[in-house]
Amino acid sequence: MIYAARIQDGKVVEILAAPSVAWCETAFGGSWLEVRKDGSIRGKYPAIGDAYDDSKDEFVSQEADE
């Protein structure tokens, strides 16, 4: 089992526990990326609404407007 994040318009819209990224693409369509809860890949375990920077292959956090 892995965790996969669905990316839509450059942002994370949901994260599922799933057999594989390919399984998510087949079952639900769209673009998916593997993520890990320990944050060991792609910079962090993303939150829904975080942006994905494909040039760095990293997620970018939503920051508060200070």
Next chain:
Amino acid sequence: MITRRILNSYWPANSGAELLVVAGGGGGGGTGAGQYGAGGGGAGGILYAAGVSITGVSWTVSIGAGGAGGVGSTAAGSGSVSSVTQLGLTAVGGGRGGRGNGATIDGANGGSGGGGGGFPGNDPGLGTFGQGADGGTNGTQAVPFRGGGGGGAGSVGATGGAGTGNGGDGVSYWGVGYGGGGGGGSGTTAAGGAGGYSIGGAGGNQTNGAGGNASPANRGSGGGGAGVGSSGNTTGGQGSDGVVIVRYAGDAIPTVAYTGTMSTSTSGGFTTHTLTSSGIFTT
């Protein structure tokens, strides 16, 4: 404690299956240097159905992950939906907890709403009717400046501020609790709010900093809000993943199969399939 259990003795063998769909819990809010604790994450939404035909079915099941905890001024993540597509059952993910110190990150709406962060104006999120309850507010601005508790499937999160900030209660199905809200974090060495139903994450405080992760796994509970640390940013706890449970009278159907992760048990004349990752369920 709210119990929605259906007693075995009143469940005839030919009445089809029962389904429980639980979404992922929301992450607890983060906080930083200052005096305000963060809000607890809301529980994932819960849907129950009975009398569902289970003969010759093929269901696409999604299992929503628990949300990430927030860190300092970085927003926590709400939980993700769990669903059974062919039955039109979609449980909404739990709302994230609100930020502690500093403005502009409210608790989010969800299956149950995230608790409001301790900072004035960081409001709680609302729950979804029929799936969960609202998050708790941050209350009056008074010691120990707790964040509000995350909403639970069974009750609203407790008010923070000088209130307990406890996470809302979960609900019980077949003797197992689901959907506890995360406790709000504390701004002092006083304890953070308790996790709802003992399955939501506890809020942190000035001694331990981080909010607790929701535990055990696959209960759709919210993470604890971060407590104000002795220095720097502190982290909210992660929400726990969702689950889908299929239960019916009698022995396991010989042809049952699942492409994701499934465990099966038979007890008291009932078979229970517990699905903990997404997949295709067939009989």
